[in-house]
Amino acid sequence: MLNVSGNKIFCSSLRFLKNNYVWGMNWSEKPMLRVAILDLYEGFENQGMRCIREILNQFAEFNHIEIIKEEFEIRLKNEVPDLSFDVFISTGGPGSPLDSEGSNWEAAYFGWLNKLMAYNSNDANVVKKQVFFICHSFQLVCRHFKLATVSKRKSTSFGVFPMHYLHDAENEPIFAGLQDPFYAVDSRDYQVTQPDHNKIKQMGASILAIEKQRPHVPLERAIMAIRFNENMIGTQFHPEADAIGMSLHLQTPERKKTVIENHGEEKWASMIEHLNDPDKILHTYAHIIPNFLQQAVNRMQIVEV
Numbered sequence: 001m002l003n004v005s006g007n008k009i010f011c012s013s014l015r016f017l018k019n020n021y022v023w024g025m026n027w028s029e030k031p032m033l034r035v036a037i038l039d040l041y042e043g044f045e046n047q048g049m050r051c052i053r054e055i056l057n058q059f060a061e062f063n064h065i066e067i068i069k070e071e072f073e074i075r076l077k078n079e080v081p082d083l084s085f086d087v088f089i090s091t092g093g094p095g096s097p098l099d100s101e102g103s104n105w106e107a108a109y110f111g112w113l114n115k116l117m118a119y120n121s122n123d124a125n126v127v128k129k130q131v132f133f134i135c136h137s138f139q140l141v142c143r144h145f146k147l148a149t150v151s152k153r154k155s156t157s158f159g160v161f162p163m164h165y166l167h168d169a170e171n172e173p174i175f176a177g178l179q180d181p182f183y184a185v186d187s188r189d190y191q192v193t194q195p196d197h198n199k200i201k202q203m204g205a206s207i208l209a210i211e212k213q214r215p216h217v218p219l220e221r222a223i224m225a226i227r228f229n230e231n232m233i234g235t236q237f238h239p240e241a242d243a244i245g246m247s248l249h250l251q252t253p254e255r256k257k258t259v260i261e262n263h264g265e266e267k268w269a270s271m272i273e274h275l276n277d278p279d280k281i282l283h284t285y286a287h288i289i290p291n292f293l294q295q296a297v298n299r300m301q302i303v304e305v
Contacts, residue, residue: 133234
């Protein structure tokens with residue numbers, strides 16, 4: 001879950017993207033990409049939706065693509081997209097990824113997912129649908145496929161943390177341009193651990209990244225990224241989080257007080273420093289979802305060779 005309260009925060013880090021990262025493509029004509037955003041925030045004020053919209057807008061501008069995006073309110077209205085979209089981005093959100101089991105909105109959500117997987121499994125459909133799951137959505141999908149254990153953490157994970165590659169991440173396109181480890185915003189009360197390697201293998205999935213090593217803590221590290229199949233990928237962290245918005249969020253009196261009470265003032269200051277480091281959050285923001293979008297476009301075979 002990535003929630004931020006307060007006044008509107010502009011994604012000024014996008015100027016950094018324009019100056020430093022150009023996801024350039026050479027088009028013979030201006031193509032169109034249809035993107036569905038599956039909103040799992042349940043009406044809670046958040047920054048995740050804002051940043052996803054901004055990334056899509058910037059990607060379209062940089063690459064001279066027309067992006068048609070539509071948002072679907074999953075948890076309040078049971079809205080799900082049809083299969084006319086090229087790309088689906090399913091967001092984070094508040095609350096438990098366990099307590100909603102059996103709910104009407106989950107039935108609709110997994111019904112959509114099953115239809116999408118059936119579409120992609122049909123050899124007659126040459127251009128496959130591409131899906132990205134973020135945090136809460138990632139936890140739901142891991143639970144749905146029974147790939148790992150989803151459970152409540154002993155304490156909230158909130159801040160900027162390193163994400164460490166596993167072997168299968170070395171050739172993963174969405175990590176192109178990132179180092180090992182790379183840094184990302186983590187904001188969650190739940191975790192995905194204890195992978196079922198047999199089910200992962202049967203599904204053709206692979207674990208890409210795990211959370212930081214903590215030798216002094218006798219707990220298994222959480223799974224932070226999985227490629228579920230050739231067309232579906234997800235992260236338990238927030239690749240859409242922008243450094244400016246997160247920094248302002250942490251400096252609000254309420255959040256600052258909460259972080260200092262739970263983690264100490266030194267931890268709070270360290271988080272602010274990491275957010276201001278262009279090689280950390282801004283770097284992740286500039287690569288992962290843009291890389292995913294570029295891969296989706298490439299698979300549509302609309303890139304001029």
